[in-house]
Amino acid sequence: MTGSHAARDIDTSKPHSARMYDYYLGGKDHFDVDKQAAERVASVYPGIFVCARENRAFMHRATRVLAREHGIRQWLDIGTGIPTEPNLHQVAQAVVPQARVVYADNDPLVLKYAETLMRSTREGRTTYIEADANDPDVLLNAPELAEVLDLTQPVALSLNALLHFITDAQDPYGLVRRLMSALPSGSALAISHCTPDFDAPTWAKVAQIYNGAGTPVQFRSKTEVSRFFEGLDLLEPGISVGHRWRPDVAVNNVDEEVITDATVSLWSGVGIKP
Numbered sequence: 001m002t003g004s005h006a007a008r009d010i011d012t013s014k015p016h017s018a019r020m021y022d023y024y025l026g027g028k029d030h031f032d033v034d035k036q037a038a039e040r041v042a043s044v045y046p047g048i049f050v051c052a053r054e055n056r057a058f059m060h061r062a063t064r065v066l067a068r069e070h071g072i073r074q075w076l077d078i079g080t081g082i083p084t085e086p087n088l089h090q091v092a093q094a095v096v097p098q099a100r101v102v103y104a105d106n107d108p109l110v111l112k113y114a115e116t117l118m119r120s121t122r123e124g125r126t127t128y129i130e131a132d133a134n135d136p137d138v139l140l141n142a143p144e145l146a147e148v149l150d151l152t153q154p155v156a157l158s159l160n161a162l163l164h165f166i167t168d169a170q171d172p173y174g175l176v177r178r179l180m181s182a183l184p185s186g187s188a189l190a191i192s193h194c195t196p197d198f199d200a201p202t203w204a205k206v207a208q209i210y211n212g213a214g215t216p217v218q219f220r221s222k223t224e225v226s227r228f229f230e231g232l233d234l235l236e237p238g239i240s241v242g243h244r245w246r247p248d249v250a251v252n253n254v255d256e257e258v259i260t261d262a263t264v265s266l267w268s269g270v271g272i273k274p
Contacts, residue, residue: 015213017165018081018107024052029082029109037213044205047263054242054259055192056084058268059160060091061246062190065235066156067095070272072188074155076145078133078179079162080105083116088158089126098123100148104139106132133162134170136178154186161266163228164194167218176228180273187273189232192242193225198262225267232271242266 015037019030023038026049030038041048066072073096077088080103092099103110103117103126110117114128125148131139139145149155157179166172180189196203196219203219210217226239237245241261245268 015215016107016109017210017215018105018109021052021161022082022084024049025056025084027082027084029113037209040209041206044209045199045202045265047265048206050259050263051194051242051266054264055161055266055268058192058242058245058266059088059158059190060086061248062268062270063088063091063156063158064095065246066188066190066270067092067099070154070188071186072154072156073099074149074153075099075101075158076104076149076155076179077101077158077160078104078139079159079165080110080117080128081107081161082110083113087117089117089120089124093121093124096124097121100125102127102129102145102148104129104131104133106130133166133175136175136182140179140182151182152184154188155183156188156190157183158190160190160192161194163191164217164219165215167216173227180232183273185273188270189229189273190270191225191228192266192268193228194219195221195225195265195267197221197267198265203265220267222267225269229269229271232273235270235272239267239269242268245269 012031012033015034019034020038023030023035075088075092089099089101092101111130117128118126120126127144127148129139129142129144131142163172166175207217207219222239242264243259
């Protein structure tokens with residue numbers, strides 16, 4: 001897994017969802033083709049920058065809650081994307097230095113940054129697996145996973161901004177069930193998922209842009225997102241718009257007026273396996 005290997009495999013002829021997300025977050029790891037596609041999305045949905053920011057913030061909060069309040073010491077983060085500091089292992093290890101994190105993605109650009117993802121504390125462990133979320137058995141049976149995670153102990157499965165890139169034809173519910181079935185009682189599922197619930201016409205336009213660029217998407221309703229948590233005990237406040245899930249501090253009134261549910265358009269939730 002070398003940077004040169006990744007560079008050979010990176011397709012810069014068409015936009016890529018991970019690089020577009022990097023652009024939304026103000027990063028530098030994208031190409032002109034990604035910037036152009038991202039700006040097309042922003043032209044129909046200016047809130048995309050807020051949505052991306054609130055998605056990262058939800059991941060940070062969910063990770064801290066699971067570490068502090070539920071004793072989670074292991075994470076499996078699928079659909080990792082391009083590293084953006086602080087990344088999940090940095091957040092977890094700031095609370096629990098011995099935390100262990102396995103990142104998984106099938107994007108060669110993420111592979112290029114795998115070294116960044118593996119900078120762990122001395123007490124903890126991190127690793128990166130090149131794997132496709134649509135093939136959970138390959139991922140779960142990867143030797144790198146067994147070297148870092150103990151699947152007899154609780155694991156947090158982190159699927160942030162991933163499942164809307166898995167269409168119903170790919171059986172996302174079956175995928176989540178298969179992954180959670182491999183994890184013991186006390187494990188957790190954390191999901192964030194874009195939704196058309198607050199502005200269906202706008203999100204139909206966003207879907208057109210992604211589908212037209214060769215990245216199939218399927219944005220889901222709150223009811224559809226809730227199905228991923230069947231059989232799990234949802235943490236309060238349940239399935240919530242991203243910025244409303246356990247906010248760290250109360251924002252001022254001006255921010256409350258600017259950051260609306262429609263601007264964020266992201267359902268988020270965390271469930272614990274009984």
